[in-house]
Amino acid sequence: MITIRDVHKRFGEHDVLTGIDLDIPHAATVTVIGPSGSGKSTLLRVIDVLEHADSGTIDFGDGPVDLATRDKATIRDIRSRIGFVFQNYNLFANKTALQNVTEPLIYAQGKSRKEAEAIGREQLDRVGLADFADRYPSTLSGGQQQRVGIARAIAAKPELLLLDEPTSALDPEMVGGVLEVIRQLASDGMTMLMVTHEMRFAREASDHVVFFEHGGIVEQGTASDIFDHPSQPRTAEFLQSFAS
Amino acid sequence: MITIRDVHKRFGEHDVLTGIDLDIPHAATVTVIGPSGSGKSTLLRVIDVLEHADSGTIDFGDGPVDLATRDKATIRDIRSRIGFVFQNYNLFANKTALQNVTEPLIYAQGKSRKEAEAIGREQLDRVGLADFADRYPSTLSGGQQQRVGIARAIAAKPELLLLDEPTSALDPEMVGGVLEVIRQLASDGMTMLMVTHEMRFAREASDHVVFFEHGGIVEQGTASDIFDHPSQPRTAEFLQSFAS
Amino acid sequence: MDGRVWQIVVDSFGKLLIPGITVTIPLTLVSFAIGLALAIIVALTRVARTPVLTQIAQFYVWVFRGTPLLVQLFVIFFGLPSIGVTIPAIPSAIIAFSLNVGAYASETLRGAIEAVPRGQFEAGYATNMSYVTIMRRIVLPQAFRSAFPALFNTFISLVKDTSLAANITVVEMFMTAQRITAVYYEPLALYLEVGVIYLLFCTVLTWVQHWCERRLAAHS
Amino acid sequence: MDGRVWQIVVDSFGKLLIPGITVTIPLTLVSFAIGLALAIIVALTRVARTPVLTQIAQFYVWVFRGTPLLVQLFVIFFGLPSIGVTIPAIPSAIIAFSLNVGAYASETLRGAIEAVPRGQFEAGYATNMSYVTIMRRIVLPQAFRSAFPALFNTFISLVKDTSLAANITVVEMFMTAQRITAVYYEPLALYLEVGVIYLLFCTVLTWVQHWCERRLAAHS
Amino acid sequence: GSSSSSTSALQEVKNKGTLVFGTEGTYAPYSYHDSKTNKLTGYDVDVATAVAKDLGVKAEFSEANFDSLLASVDSKKTDSVANEITTTAERKAKYDFTEPYAYSYGVVVTRKSDNSIKSFDDIKGKKDAGQNGSNWAKVAQDKGATLVQVNDFSQAVETLTSGRADVIVNDGLAVLDYLKQKPNADIKIAVKSEKTPAAHFPLRKGSDDLTEAINKSIAKLRKDGTLKKISEKYFGEDISTK
């Protein structure tokens, strides 16, 4: 169980996270849904210390760690356990698709180039990009970039994988493919926290769903709790809207 | 009726568009669906001459215009009739949300600053961002940026609006909102060509659906033709996959 | 430093500051302003890849970046009279310095413009802005931001390069220091002193640079 | 140009080229290499905003950008002996030029680093690369691309600034031109000639610049 | 300066076996490079060499721009300067100076067509193309001329012939050297002055015994005709005496 406690974050006068508590069971997939601008991306970013929380802790099972910390070693320790798929991909612009996957393996994990390339090709293959290994990001389509981002994040086999709308640029077939990947990761024991707007995907992929609004949790439960029997009127309203 | 004929485009050795013919009836919404990397974005980019086609024409009703043209005046004439919502938003990084909408009105359409701001605020309001007018893109969430991109494109009231996955970063409520906007634009007589991965959205929003693969059109028809009675097995397969 | 040297340094301060304020500063400001305007035009011409103009711009940058400023001054001041064009010293200096700044700063800007993401241009094209408008309203402001420190390099260099105007009869600060040296034979002390005055001028420019950088950073 | 002047120019060519090749070029290359290494360290230090180191880096840039190169040469060569440090002319020149290049180029790099999109850093952090690794593998290569023309400005400036070494007894190309002028009293012709030789050297650098730019552009 | 701490200045020179002079190497015919051999030569160079030889040491030369020559002496990189250095009260406050080893006269140079200058007093109100704080520039200014700043004699001539100045007040022998090289130049010598002492070797303060020794050498070389011989080689006349 990975536990997140009392996470606060404000930008200027704007309270973006207002005390988030979240439990992510081992090997579970927890999905955060909620309106645009409600703080979903910010939550993920704060967990990976890409943004410093104003306060809050994360506990991987060996004691709570302060998410507001400025201590380099602590931050790197947190990050070493986490993988991140960015909403806007953030591929390394000066590296090929393959290098995007292998660079962190070589330079952060200390793997040999050969080993890294083997892993890199395997992961690119998994997301259907075996033929695009030597292409630079600027020559890839949106969906292709997003899949490289997924391959990069899972290649490091993190304890916790954060996914920020991992299917936003993907067509239905690819979404199905990514769903397959996520299920397989879950069965391999990967713990995942995901933000998505695709409710059908959320329902299929998640063990646990969190509905988020104005930087706070409105309601949470199993996928079927939330989608079929929401207890809060606001959740029901959100889900009734367009694409549930 | 806007007609597009025989559009070809290759990148290096890679044939991305292999002779596209497309009719977009006046005030209709035509949606292109298809797998990642099939050339959907490229088609939109070539129509707006952001990429030079190798060959092909567009006809807005007053004669075909060569899409491979290098003539500045011709290109600007084509672009003056078209609005574009980018897959990755492409907001002007040094302008606020409001300025992103008003700059083109002032500097491309010659409107007064006052008039432009009135239109700008109206459009931002329409996409639910009235309170974010003075924020820079780097401080906006993904969905907020995408909505600014939509506001910018429709503010100029183009003859043809191209939308490249306009809902990819939007939550269901917002998708509903954008669907509303698109329906209203259509009823105001706007002609739209859209790429989307959200099949439900495609079905609700479109008059006509085109299924695209490997840079060519596999099948096209009304939304219900394609979604309910696809004639090609490949189309059926694509739609059966995950999120149809 | 003994009493005599100290006295010389103190007595010289005013004598150095006057040409500093009346020559070095105005020469720098005027030349940089003209040079920067030129640089923008040249950089845009090079980025645009229009056939003939781009070649002319490239040739200009090649010559004025590749030859010593002193030689440029000489040719303009002493060389042009032989073909009947006689330009007074200060205008000659301004011409040479502006052309020099234009060549260097245009390269800096070109690099910065080429580094602005293509999506920014495309958004401009898609909203049917003209090339010039896109440059003026969208791309140049972003390019300036990253080019700022390098442009100030050129600016700050110019402050000191104006001393070369001494070669074409302009009495400026460094030359004045040398003249005082010729009387008292204390080069090191006077060079240090003039160095401090240059540092003073450049400090102000550094402040301006950092102030502008902060402002530009806030706007993005 | 009459026959006599032409003869002087022809006879001088070899005399100028020799110090050009044996002094100007090696002095430039060595100083730029050291200066660039220094610039990278200083730029990284400034971007990192570590308390004391950043201030030291800022102070260094302030002093070496703000004072004339000639004064720096003077202090190192003539001033340091008074505190017991005597450095020969060529090493003194290399020290001064390197420190100067380091100050200017570090500012150029800083601007370029700050313009690399934050997402590139974040992707590096998220994949748990160290700050240094992110800089080395991801950010600096991208920063170099946009900074390239401005860095070559500094490089090409240096080619010509090496002539200041004449002030500390290094016999280099420009000094040689002045010697010949002292005999024949043909400054304009000889300055033009030496200008052409500098242009030759800088042309090679310009080629290198454009070649590198094309390579870097292909990789992104 | 204070070099007389333990060993005397003369002793130091004898110990290292060299007397090091700074010189510009760009001031014909006093200090310049021979166009054929490319070797440093000139009146001052030869005199300095002769003096060193007389002291039983080797002369060495270090070339740099004028201000650097002085800084070289201050930082003990050189012992003296052989570059037509004249004395003034201000300079004597900084250095010890030897007796003169050259005398020269000043001239007023004008364009060929200009006949308005008949004496030094006629340059009042005229524009003088003068060198960087030189004695000659001071002479001109004392006579009421305004200064147009130039860096060397060639520039002075360019400035005069392009009409940007009216006169050049300078060393007569340097002007003659110029006219030897460029007889067709549009300049002429309009006025000549009296001969005055024109060149001394400056030494760091406290070098009393070295000053003394060099003075003796100069006197000896003058007496045995060495200076005259050197002088005639470069000027065709004797400038080593008044």
Ligand SMILES: Nc1ncnc2c1ncn2[C@@H]1O[C@H](COP(=O)(O)OP(=O)(O)OP(=O)(O)O)[C@@H](O)[C@H]1O
């Ligand atoms: N500049 C380029 N150079 C080379 N290949 C390119 C370039 N731009 C796009 N491509 C390739 O062209 C193909 C079509 O790209 P396009 O962006 O049109 O796909 P798409 O259908 O929009 O995909 P997605 O749904 O993933 O956005 C892709 O395989 C892509 O890699």
Ligand SMILES: Nc1ncnc2c1ncn2[C@@H]1O[C@H](COP(=O)(O)OP(=O)(O)OP(=O)(O)O)[C@@H](O)[C@H]1O
């Ligand atoms: N750097 C910043 N400065 C100020 N405000 C910010 C900054 N980054 C984000 N915000 C604001 O914080 C709020 C939450 O943003 P966040 O990106 O977490 O939203 P989100 O839930 O991921 O939305 P979306 O679904 O649209 O991606 C938004 O209102 C956004 O405008």
Ligand SMILES: [Mg+2]
């Ligand atoms: Mg988000």
Ligand SMILES: [Mg+2]
């Ligand atoms: Mg696309």
